[in-house]
Amino acid sequence: MKILNAQQIKELDAFTIRHEPIASIDLMERASGQFADWFIQKFPNNTPVLIFCGVGNNGGDGLAVARMLCQAQFNVEVMVVRFSEKTSEDFQVNEQRLNKLITIQNIHSEEDIPLIEEGVVIIDAIFGSGLSRPIDGFTAQLVRQINHSQATVISIDTPSGLYCSSNNSDTHIIEADYTVSFQLPKLSFLLPQNQRFTGTWELVEIGLDPEFIEQCETSYHFITSEDASHLLKKRKKFSHKGHYGHALLLAGSFGKMGAALLSAKATLRTGVGLLTCHLPLCGYSIMQTALPEAMCSIDHHEHYITEVPSLAKINAIGIGPGLNQHVSTIHVLEKLIQEAKQPLVFDADALNILAEHKYLLKQVPENSILTPHPKEFERLAGETINDYDRLKLLQEFVIECNVIVVLKGAHTAIALPNGSIYFNSTGNPGMATAGSGDVLTGIILSLLAQNYTPDHAAILGVYLHGLAGDLARETEGEEALIASDIVEYLGEAFAVLRNVQNEE
Ligand SMILES: NC(=O)C1=CN([C@@H]2O[C@H](COP(=O)(O)OP(=O)(O)OC[C@H]3O[C@@H](n4cnc5c(N)ncnc54)[C@H](OP(=O)(O)O)[C@@H]3O)[C@@H](O)[C@H]2O)[C@@H](O)CC1
Numbered sequence: 112m113k114i115l116n117a118q119q120i121k122e123l124d125a126f127t128i129r130h131e132p133i134a135s136i137d138l139m140e141r142a143s144g145q146f147a148d149w150f151i152q153k154f155p156n157n158t159p160v161l162i163f164c165g166v167g168n169n170g171g172d173g174l175a176v177a178r179m180l181c182q183a184q185f186n187v188e189v190m191v192v193r194f195s196e197k198t199s200e201d202f203q204v205n206e207q208r209l210n211k212l213i214t215i216q217n218i219h220s221e222e223d224i225p226l227i228e229e230g231v232v233i234i235d236a237i238f239g240s241g242l243s244r245p246i247d248g249f250t251a252q253l254v255r256q257i258n259h260s261q262a263t264v265i266s267i268d269t270p271s272g273l274y275c276s277s278n279n280s281d282t283h284i285i286e287a288d289y290t291v292s293f294q295l296p297k298l299s300f301l302l303p304q305n306q307r308f309t310g311t312w313e314l315v316e317i318g319l320d321p322e323f324i325e326q327c328e329t330s331y332h333f334i335t336s337e338d339a340s341h342l343l344k345k346r347k348k349f350s351h352k353g354h355y356g357h358a359l360l361l362a363g364s365f366g367k368m369g370a371a372l373l374s375a376k377a378t379l380r381t382g383v384g385l386l387t388c389h390l391p392l393c394g395y396s397i398m399q400t401a402l403p404e405a406m407c408s409i410d411h412h413e414h415y416i417t418e419v420p421s422l423a424k425i426n427a428i429g430i431g432p433g434l435n436q437h438v439s440t441i442h443v444l445e446k447l448i449q450e451a452k453q454p455l456v457f458d459a460d461a462l463n464i465l466a467e468h469k470y471l472l473k474q475v476p477e478n479s480i481l482t483p484h485p486k487e488f489e490r491l492a493g494e495t496i497n498d499y500d501r502l503k504l505l506q507e508f509v510i511e512c513n514v515i516v517v518l519k520g521a522h523t524a525i526a527l528p529n530g531s532i533y534f535n536s537t538g539n540p541g542m543a544t545a546g547s548g549d550v551l552t553g554i555i556l557s558l559l560a561q562n563y564t565p566d567h568a569a570i571l572g573v574y575l576h577g578l579a580g581d582l583a584r585e586t587e588g589e590e591a592l593i594a595s596d597i598v599e600y601l602g603e604a605f606a607v608l609r610n611v612q613n614e615e
């Protein structure tokens with residue numbers, strides 16, 4: 112799914128109106144209807160509702176929603192924030208329609224701002240994607256008051272005051288509990304710094320033109336279940352293990368063999384044909400006992416890796432989980448980078464070594480996958496001042512290094528060598544637990560070995576990992592969820608994606 116900027120959204124609305132065709136006011140009715148349905152599902156109709164409407168189309172939505180909620184027997188109060196003399200046409204039509212049902216109140220100055228009573232639910236329809244500058248004046252005061260109130264706040268389309276795709280976090284912005292947005296997510300929703308504004312956000316479909324969306328150019332994408340299911344390959348009836356690749360995992364050191372084990376289990380559970388783990392001696396009986404399906408190549412060193420194993424017949428290589436940064440291990444990484452012809456995925460200490468030895472980073476083969484969490488990315492690429500700045504640095508980094516970076520977190524961002532960024536839609540805070548990154552490395556390694564392209568392995572791998580985490584949460588909850596659970600639920604995650612595939 113594409114992520115568009117405010118200008119593209121405007122053009123998309125206009126195109127849909129011309130080509131469906133549908134009258135602008137009817138498109139507004141459709142969008143408002145979707146919001147109202149969402150609201151009615153969520154709140155009982157004895158909830159007192161206070162709607163703040165601007166004078167543009169976002170305000171028009173608010174007025175239409177007010178009418179729909181009145182018709183659903185909600186007790187609705189509406190205040191129009193008169194920040195401008197100019198009102199949009201569809202606002203005017205909806206104002207007339209609502210006037211027949213209730214008395215609309217107006218806010219012209221600070222004195223008109225009402226006290227917000229306890230228990231009221233606020234709908235924020237002050238500004239949407241048409242916001243062109245930071246909120247100021249009495250509207251800013253209103254935003255402050257809404258944010259200081261105890262009320263539950265639901266924003267229509269976007270929290271009022273938040274730019275769609277650039278930083279303005281130091282200005283006046285509604286801090287919503289929920290944001291119900293139309294059809295496509297906004298870039299701002301995907302960045303950690305904006306969570307306090309958007310709250311939990313959801314999308315509702317409003318039938319905007321798919322062909323127009325298809326030809327819009329953007330660097331930003333949101334991975335839906337359909338997107339992920341298109342990437343998933345089918346296994347063939349007469350296939351054998353040789354068809355599903357041979358993965359090599361270099362992982363583990365004394366005291367961190369669990370990371371190797373988690374990664375190895377995930378590699379096998381993601382469908383690889385064969386897996387060899389290259390481990391220090393201390394890992395031999397651990398791996399053979401806990402995971403008999405994995406073959407072992409044993410290093411001469413007791414505690415850490417000092418040798419590159421044979422790369423013959425290997426289809427993909429993963430390095431990093433539980434590794435350590437001993438000087439001999441650094442040599443292993445260097446040799447591997449120079450010798451490997453197979454696709455590579457780097458994680459954990461392999462990334463820390465690259466960050467410490469930038470000459471090695473320069474030699475990383477093109478299209479390799481690096482899976483840093485934000486701190487590891489900072490070590491690799493440098494510090495940034497906010498999430499937009501980090502996104503920009505991420506794009507510069509992948510273009511310069513010609514690699515794929517999986518920047519992990521909520522809405523993990525997968526940056527491809529051309530600078531395109533894919534944000535993940537699965538995953539939950541229960542996954543913020545030791546070892547869940549090691550599991551991801553194993554999943555991606557497995558897909559690479561099965562001949563998925565590096566782009567697809569990264570995107571599908573991240574999606575599956577988050578989906579398995581979401582399924583694990585259903586039984587374990589967020590606190591009790593551990594990385595092993597993510598591995599356990601991989602089978603169910605594949606089944607869910609297969610179902611999506613079969614429904615299409
Ligand atoms: N058919 C459609 O198009 C559909 C649209 N839909 C809905 O429309 C929303 C977009 O509506 P919109 O484009 O009218 O812009 P909106 O956010 O309501 O306000 C902009 C107004 O405020 C003004 N303004 C801006 N910043 C300001 C500031 N800081 N302080 C003061 N004024 C400021 C700006 O004026 P100007 O920039 O020209 O000065 C303009 O007058 C979208 O989010 C969705 O909810 C849906 O119904 C689906 C169908």
Ligand SMILES: Nc1ncnc2c1ncn2[C@@H]1O[C@H](COP(=O)(O)OP(=O)(O)O)[C@@H](O)[C@H]1O
Pocket residue numbers: 484519520521522523537538539540541542543544545546547548549550551576
């Ligand atoms: N709040 C969250 N929401 C969604 N996914 C998360 C969240 N926190 C962590 N994750 C996921 O869990 C994994 C954590 O990886 P990492 O930090 O490398 O852990 P470790 O080093 O312990 O294996 C990443 O894939 C990340 O996207």
Ligand SMILES: [K+]
Pocket residue numbers: 169235236237238239266267268269270271
């Ligand atoms: K809004």
